[in-house]
Amino acid sequence: xxxxxxxxxxxxxxxxxxxxxxxxxxxxxxxxxxxxxxxxxxxxxxxxxxxxxxxxxxxxxxxx
Amino acid sequence: xxxxxxxxxxxxxxxxxxxxxxxxxxxxxxxxxxxxxxxxxxxxxxxxxxxxxxxxxxxxxxxxxxxxxxxxxxxxxxxxxxxxxxxxxxxxxxxxxxxxxxxxxxxxxxxxxxxxxxxxxxxxxxxxxxxxxxxxxxxxxxxxxxxxxxxxxxxxxxxxxxxxxxxxxxxxxxxxxxxxxxxxxxxxxxxxxxxxxxxxxxxxxxxxxxxxxxxxxxxxxxxxxxxxxxxxxxxxxxxxxxxxxxxxxxxxxxxxxxxxxxxxxxxxxxxxxxxxxxxxxxxxxxxxxxxxxxxxxxxxxxxxxx
Numbered sequence: 001x002x003x004x005x006x007x008x009x010x011x012x013x014x015x016x017x018x019x020x021x022x023x024x025x026x027x028x029x030x031x032x033x034x035x036x037x038x039x040x041x042x043x044x045x046x047x048x049x050x051x052x053x054x055x056x057x058x059x060x061x062x063x064x
Numbered sequence: 065x066x067x068x069x070x071x072x073x074x075x076x077x078x079x080x081x082x083x084x085x086x087x088x089x090x091x092x093x094x095x096x097x098x099x100x101x102x103x104x105x106x107x108x109x110x111x112x113x114x115x116x117x118x119x120x121x122x123x124x125x126x127x128x129x130x131x132x133x134x135x136x137x138x139x140x141x142x143x144x145x146x147x148x149x150x151x152x153x154x155x156x157x158x159x160x161x162x163x164x165x166x167x168x169x170x171x172x173x174x175x176x177x178x179x180x181x182x183x184x185x186x187x188x189x190x191x192x193x194x195x196x197x198x199x200x201x202x203x204x205x206x207x208x209x210x211x212x213x214x215x216x217x218x219x220x221x222x223x224x225x226x227x228x229x230x231x232x233x234x235x236x237x238x239x240x241x242x243x244x245x246x247x248x249x250x251x252x253x254x255x256x257x258x259x260x261x262x263x264x265x266x267x268x269x270x271x272x273x274x275x276x277x278x279x280x281x282x283x284x285x286x287x288x289x290x291x292x293x294x295x296x297x298x299x300x301x302x303x304x305x306x307x308x309x310x311x312x313x314x315x316x317x318x319x320x321x322x323x324x325x326x327x328x329x330x331x332x333x334x335x336x337x338x339x340x341x342x343x344x345x346x347x348x349x350x351x352x353x354x355x356x357x358x359x360x361x362x363x364x365x366x367x368x369x370x
Binding site: 030031032033034035037041042043044045046058059060061062063 | 065074075076077084087121122123231273274275277278279282283290292293296297299301302305306309310312313
C-alpha cells in the first residue's frame with residue numbers, strides 16, 4: 001500500500017491514495033522545490049498517487 | 065487540475081497565476097510571456113544581436129531555446145571555469161551539454177576557457193587571490209562579469225542576456241533587503257543599460273519561477289546539467305531560495321509579489337538618490353581597458369596579475 005518518491009537517489013515511502021501535495025508534505029519535501037514525473041509525464045499537486053508506483057522527483061533549485 | 069486553454073490534464077500548475085496548463089500550451093505560454101517581458105522592460109529589439117551566457121544549466125539553455133524560437137539573432141557564450149574533478153567533472157559536463165545543445169540546433173557557441181586564457185582556473189584564481197575561504201564564488205562572479213562584458217563588446221553584440229529567473233532575483237533582493245544594502249538595491253533590474261564600455265545586460269526570465277524553468281527544460285527535452293556546482297552546496301543563495309519557497313508554499317504568489325513590487329517601487333523613484341550615485345562616471349582599467357568603479361586596475365586584472 002505504498003508509493004515511492006525518489007529524489008536525488010533517496011527513496012521516500014508514502015501511503016497510496018493521497019495527493020502528490022500531501023505525499024510531499026508527509027515526506028517533508030518542499031513542493032516548490034521539486035517537479036514530479038510519473039512514467040515520463042509530469043504531474044501536478046492534486047494528482048492521486050497509486051499503489052505500487054514510483055514517482056521521480058526532479059530538484060529544481062540551483063545556486064550560483 | 066485541467067489546462068485552462070484546452071481542458072486536457074494539466075502538466076504544470078502555475079499557482080502564482082492560478083493557472084494550470086498542459087504541456088503543449090505551457091510550451092506556447094512561456095515564449096509568449098518572455099516576448100511580453102522583453103517588450104515591457106525594453107530589453108532589445110528584433111534586429112539587435114544577442115549574446116546569451118550559457119552555463120549548461122536549465123535556465124540559460126531554456127533562455128537560448130526561447131529566444132531562438134522567438135526569432136531573435138541569439139548566439140551563445142560558454143565560459144570554462146575549471147570546476148570539478150574526475151568524480152564530479154562539473155565544468156567538463158556543463159561544457160559538453162552546452163555544445164550538444166548548440167550543435168543539435170545549428171547555433172553558434174563561443175567558448176572561452178578561463179584557465180587556458182589566464183593560466184589559472186577559477187578555484188586556482190580564488191586560492192592565489194586568497195579570496196572566498198575555499199569557496200570561489202565571488203572570484204567566479206568577478207571573472208564571469210568581466211569576460212562576458214569583454215566578449216560581448218569585442219564581438220559586437222548589442223546586448224548580453226543571462227538566464228536569471230525570479231527565484232534568483234528574489235533571493236538576491238531578499239539578501240540585500242536583510243542587510244539594507246541601499247547601494248545594491250537600485251542596481252537590481254531586468255535591464256542594466258549599457259554605457260561607457262559596459263554592455264547592456266538583460267534578464268528575460270526574471271519573472272519566471274525556477275520550478276517553471278525546470279518544467280520548460282524537461283518538456284522541451286533540453287538536456288541540462290542536473291548536478292549542482294560543488295561550491296554552491298550550502299550557499300546563502302540556496303538557503304534564501306528555500307526560505308522564500310516555504311513562504312510561497314503557504315502564500316502562492318508571495319515570491320512574485322516581493323520582486324514585482326520592488327521593481328514598481330524602484331521605477332517609482334524609491335531609490336532615486338542611490339541611483340544618482342550609481343550613475344557616477346567610471347574609470348578605465350589601464351590593463352584591459354574595461355570600465356571600473358575605481359581608479360587603477362579593475363578587480364579582475366588585479367586578481368589575475370597576482
